[in-house]
Amino acid sequence: MKDRLRSARTVVPSRRPRPRQTEISERRRIIVMVALALGGFAIGTTEFVSMGLLPLIAQDFGIEENQAGHVISAYALGVVVGAPVITALTGLVPRRRLLLLLMVAFTAGHVIAALADNYALLMAARFLAGLPHGAYFSVAGLSAASMAPPGQRGRAVAFIGMGLSVATVAGVPAAQALGQAFGWSAAYLLVAVLGLATFIALWFLMPHMTRMAPTSALTELGALSRSQVWLTLGIGTVGFGGMFAVYTYISWTMTDPGRAGIDIGWMWLVLMAYGVGSVLGNWFGGRLADRNLEYGILFALVMVAVVLTAFYFSSVHPVAGTLNFAFIGFFGASLVPSLQIRLMDVAGDAQTLAAALNHSALNLANAGGAALGGAVIAAGLGYSAPALAGAGLAVAAIAIWFPAVWLRRRARIR
Known part of the structure; x- marks a missing residue:
């Protein structure tokens, strides 16, 4: 009987344990x-x-x-x-x-x-x-x-x-x-x-x-006491608002007879151009973050301001407006990896909460940018005007970047 039970146990396969992250290959x-x-x-x-x-x-x-x-x-x-x-x-x-x-x-x-x-x-x-x-x-x-x-x-x-x-x-x-x-x-x-x-x-x-x-709830909440975390979140919330101010109303902007005037049936191409720009921008942003984190953020914000301003003028032409919209997706997406890495660096032991807050900031930017764009349109300034308002938000984010970098460098010197 014991031999039978022993043989049965040997037949049952044991669960293969998951490897540790230090034990896995590059592939x-x-x-x-x-x-x-x-x-x-x-x-x-x-x-x-x-x-x-x-x-x-x-x-x-x-x-x-x-x-x-x-x-x-x-x-x-x-x-x-x-x-x-x-x-x-x-x-x-x-x-x-x-x-x-x-x-x-x-x-x-x-x-x-x-x-x-x-x-x-x-x-x-x-x-x-x-x-x-x-x-x-x-x-x-x-x-x-x-x-x-x-x-x-x-x-x-x-x-x-x-x-x-x-x-x-x-x-x-x-x-x-x-x-x-x-x-x-x-x-x-x-x-x-x-x-x-x-x-x-x-x-x-x-x-x-x-x-x-592992970290405790108290440790994670410690991220909220760090000024650099709040400054980084501020850069993301304000800087991304401009993109959403344009994206939310892009269908009306590009189909407006007074602007590009494209047929609604071609809007899928406009949105796909933005998506392709985002894919390439995300790839570029990862390398930008590894090369120079702080100046990578500044470069992305400056370019967001530039392409949003350019969109105000290029949106009168279907091809130029579509290409410009792709560049908005490119430089906007290039900002995300740098902000995520910066949050990880300034959060100390509370990296998980800080990194998660980045996505809260982006969704606040979504809501705030859409509200700003709607207010500008409601004021009678036209469907392309949210692009200029968005460029203003990018400039405001740059204004937050300067004290954030200066304070961080000052803390390192001390």
């Missing part, structure tokens, strides 16, 4: 980063696809389109709330496990959204889906930086962000087409499938992040 590291970027692709798809689904949602629930637009606000609110709260309270959770839990919540939110039969449930589902957004990018970016070879942190963080940029080129159009063909819920179901695919990939590929020490 395995790149594959892991692709899996992490897939999560960014899913998040990027859901962040932008709702804008094109609003007419379908409004028609399905019998509400006005401006009320349907609250599903975008609900998601953004989830990001703003979830980023600091989740990262502050999960400092003791192993990073691999946390990434898996975040993908579970993200996927569940989209399954509920796809099955929602009333507006209130859809709003709640969008809020739930937004909660893991900032925390995922924070933990994924820090994990990528922790695994990266010396001198390649910026490129590693940019690689994770590449998933979001690629989503604007491929994921959003695919989900949009699916929503148009089979109803808005099909688009959210596609995102749920992407979330599930990310979970499966991370389950089998993600190593244990043994170099990422």
Whole structure:
């Protein structure tokens, strides 16, 4: 009997333990980063696809389109709330496990959204889906930086962000087409499938992040006491507002008979140009961050101000306006890796919360930029005027950059 039990135990295969991050090869590291970027692709798809689904949602629930637009606000609110709260309270959770839990919540939110039969449930589902957004990018970016070879942190963080940029080129159009063909819920179901695919990939590929020490909630909240964290967040919130001031109203700007006057049927090409610019800009921004972090931020902000100003004039021509819009995406995306790395550097032991707050800042920039652009248009200044207002925001961000760099250098000298 004992021999039979012993032989049975030898037949049952034991679970193969996941390797530590120090035990994986360079090839395995790149594959892991692709899996992490897939999560960014899913998040990027859901962040932008709702804008094109609003007419379908409004028609399905019998509400006005401006009320349907609250599903975008609900998601953004989830990001703003979830980023600091989740990262502050999960400092003791192993990073691999946390990434898996975040993908579970993200996927569940989209399954509920796809099955929602009333507006209130859809709003709640969008809020739930937004909660893991900032925390995922924070933990994924820090994990990528922790695994990266010396001198390649910026490129590693940019690689994770590449998933979001690629989503604007491929994921959003695919989900949009699916929503148009089979109803808005099909688009959210596609995102749920992407979330599930990310979970499966991370389950089998993600190593244990043994170099990422656990932190307490008190330690993470310590980031809020650092002036450099607030200054960096200020640069991102103000500097990115200009891009969203233009992006939010780009359809009206480019189809306005008094400006470019292109046919609405060609707007997909304009948006794709922005997406391609974002992909290339994200790649460029990673190398910019590795070359010179502080001056990389300044260069990106200056160029954002330049291309936004140029868009005010080029938006009268369909080709020039489209190319200029691509450059807005390029230089805007090139700013993200540098800001993320700077937050990691100035946050001390509270890197997770600081990195997550970067995405809260970007969503505040989204809301603030859209509000500013709307106010400028409502004042009768035209659909191209938000570009000049956005350029002003980029200049304001540059004004924040100077004291931020000066104070940081002064602290090092001491």
